[in-house]
Amino acid sequence: MTLRSRSAGVSLMVLAFVACPAFAQEVRTVSALESGWRFLDGDVAGAVAPDFADAAWEQVEVPHTWNRVGFYRHDMGGANTEANVRKRQGVGWYRLRFSPAPVRPGDRSWLEFDAASRTAQVWLNGTYLGEHRGGFSRFRLDATAVLRAGAENVLVVRVDNTQPAAGAPTADVLPLTGDFFVHGGLYRPVRLVTTAPLHIDMTDHGGAGIRAATVSASTGSARVKVAVRVANDGRGSTRAIARVALFDRDGREVAAARVPATVASGKVAEVEAELSVAAPHLWQGTKDPYLHDLVTEVLDKDGKVVDRISQPFGIRTMTFDPERGFVLNGQPYRLKGVGYHQDRDGKGWAISRADVAEDVATIREMGANTIRLTHYQHGQDIHDLADRAGIVVWDEIPLVSAWTLGGKLDPDPALVANARQQLTELVRQNQNHAATAIWSIANEVDFGNSMPIFLTADAQGRVADPMALLKELDGLAKALDPSRPTALATCCEGNRQAPGTQIPITATAADLGGANRYFGWYYGKPSELGAHLDKLRAGRPDQPLSLTEYGAGGGLTIHTDNVLGGPADSRGFAQPEEYESWVHEQTLPQLDARPWLYATWLWNSFDFATRIRTEGDAQDINTKGLVAYDHKTRKDAWYFYKANWNVEPMVHITAKRYKERAYPVTEVKVYSNTASTELLLNGRSLGTKSDCPAKVCVWNAVALDDGANALVARGTHAGGQVEDRAEWALAPETRRHMVIDAGTLVAGKGAGRILGSDNWFEGGSTATLDQPADFGKPGKPAEIVGTQERDALATYRTGTFSYRVPVADGRYKVTLWFATASAQKPGTFEVRNGRKTLLRKFQPAIPASGAVAEARAFTVRAKGTLALDFVPGSGDARVSMIEIERLR
Structure with missing residues (x-):
């Protein structure tokens, strides 16, 4: 169990074990240094002095970072905003006053940092303890000589997450670059750890001082090799015993070994033990992630337990094969x-x-x-x-x-x-x-x-x-x-x-x-x-x-x-x-x-x-x-x-966030892993689908109702049914007058109306008059005169292509928009509606500079489908936007 008490920013954890009576003796203590910190966002001189005036510094708790980076231009999926982001990279200071409990004579005290980004320098009571370079790993510093047990101490940490550059203080600290932001601060926990003079090594590169590996494993038996680093910070050479044991979930010992060691003063001795486990319960990934407790103890020459670490440990083998792929336990x-x-x-x-x-x-x-x-x-x-x-x-x-x-x-x-x-x-x-x-x-x-x-x-x-x-x-x-x-x-x-x-x-x-x-x-x-x-x-x-x-x-x-x-x-x-x-x-x-x-x-x-x-x-x-x-x-x-990937029955209607629809006819896509899936629109069944490829069920050419459209996907499986719902809306005006933004994946913003992205086309390719964006640099929009729909007209479809737009029977006004830049080469093309030629040997106007928009309007009849064919002549055909308006 873990015993906790709080005082002056310290959460005290005394490690003890009650599951196994043999391991009930208290050993090392771990005190979490969480609250009471003061932080300065920037650099300052003199902050290492214990009596430095820090009352005006920000009060924070650790883990902490001063950085807030990244925001959405909407109110879904985040609280960061342009106003509250903090992207500064550089130096930050932390100071903590804390009063640790008294320790036994000869005990060792260590400051343990789970991470400090990206470099950290540490002082305790004005004494420099050391530096760590690297923002992601645990490090420990020996504080024994300067820690004042039972009295107030002042811990000071200077961190620096400066972006590496030639000559910068972080030039030799990885990563040098990367498509992710390196935050600064004490962003993982900080602790004070106290051990006996004879203990499991605390200087093993932030590790536990214990290395365990499964040598072999099957359902019949397993062998686990364990190496233990025993450190002696006492005054003289001493004998010790490293005792290693594996316990199952019920606290039963399934394997154990004892290895003697003689450790000189100020040295570390590494000893090895091998555990043999009969009929082991293997760690089998997500199917059965069974963990044992690996308990490692150090006993002094009198047989007294002076240190102990318990770690979860899974018995398993892993191999990689070019034909079989990943192999777990054979x-x-x-x-x-x-x-x-x-x-x-x-x-x-x-x-x-x-x-x-x-x-x-x-x-x-x-x-x-x-x-x-x-x-x-x-x-x-x-x-x-x-x-x-x-x-x-x-x-x-x-x-x-x-x-x-x-x-x-x-x-x-x-x-x-x-x-x-x-x-x-x-x-x-x-x-x-x-x-x-x-x-x-x-x-x-x-x-x-x-x-x-x-x-x-x-x-x-x-x-x-x-x-x-x-x-x-x-x-x-x-x-x-x-x-x-x-x-x-x-x-x-x-x-x-x-x-x-x-x-x-x-x-x-x-x-x-x-x-x-x-x-x-x-x-x-x-x-x-x-x-x-x-x-x-x-x-x-x-x-x-x-x-x-x-x-x-x-x-x-x-x-x-x-x-x-x-x-x-x-x-x-x-x-x-x-x-x-x-x-x-x-x-x-x-x-x-x-x-x-x-x-x-x-x-x-x-x-x-x-x-x-x-x-x-x-x-x-x-x-x-x-x-x-x-x-x-x-x-x-x-x-x-x-x-x-998940066998639990589910259905999900996609594109729920696309609520205001641009077209009266659309496809509806549902992800479903059920045996059969039915789709309903405003209570009407649109049919049932089974065994959809890759669990993707698609209903094509779904005609939406004016106003609200309530979609329900109902999946049937052996145990019953599951449902998902979506709410879309179609404005009556959109049904009467729809607009296709040609040549684009995402429709531009319309002037007081909804535009749809390019759809119902065959052939051709797409292009734009705009200069594309690059990493961190926005695109440069072209200036187009003669239109209020600049965003829509900037893109276009070109080459040889056609449109087959589903519509109700009737008469329609079709308006074709063309935007042309001064760099456009001359060339004509035709536009046809069935046997009727709407534009013959047509060439949009080419301006002397910039770009200009123009439109051509026609009245056509359609029966179920409105057909438009764009045929090159001396140049490729093109169109930037298509308006289709129902005539009464």
């Missing part, structure tokens, strides 16, 4: 999951264990069984919860995209040392977790000279070769933990590149391959992914391969009537929620058809903060999450995976 086990960043709206990185538990519950409800912890070391909470939930974990260090600064071709020795340090801390702090399966040594260091020159190349275009550093880190990981494979994620091998682009092949630097590929988003079509993976596999048939990132952005308030109506804008506004879903719908069947992939991780579980994006309906947010930045608002794509 059986193929397909890993399907998500990437994960640790920030959330309103809190940044200063999240609680409850926040992480909520995230894990959301991920598990979706049906995922693995998480890629990107692009840095994550905290103990996510590892502990993954152990308990049976979620297999990919762990990664923050070697992201760049490893040199200032155009250097070789990394500085200090940066190499920092990479080695962060990898060592990652392994030592997480290698006892059953969930941890992979050590990733890098992410996307294979851009070569395709990256901007300020990131990876010198003035002559020469590119730093990452292989020497990767091979060094691969060797280090294997030396630290031979039981797990190494991996890295690549971006660019095998992708189409510009002429002269050189892409290094880095996948061979690690045991496992991982590919970050964004077909249908940054390049290509979603349907091209499968063949690309086949090609990568053919190049290295003996290396297991995974898909480590894939996906697309999706805005909660951005919608489309046709996902093929125009290009998505990965760096700009056109990121409709429906397009994100479509990319995942196209991708998942390709992955299911390739069981040799040992894992797939979609990008990303949740929207997250960055500092280089102005896109979708957000600022400084990567919109590829399946859940919004508030970690609560679920996008349609989340339900697509739940339908495919």
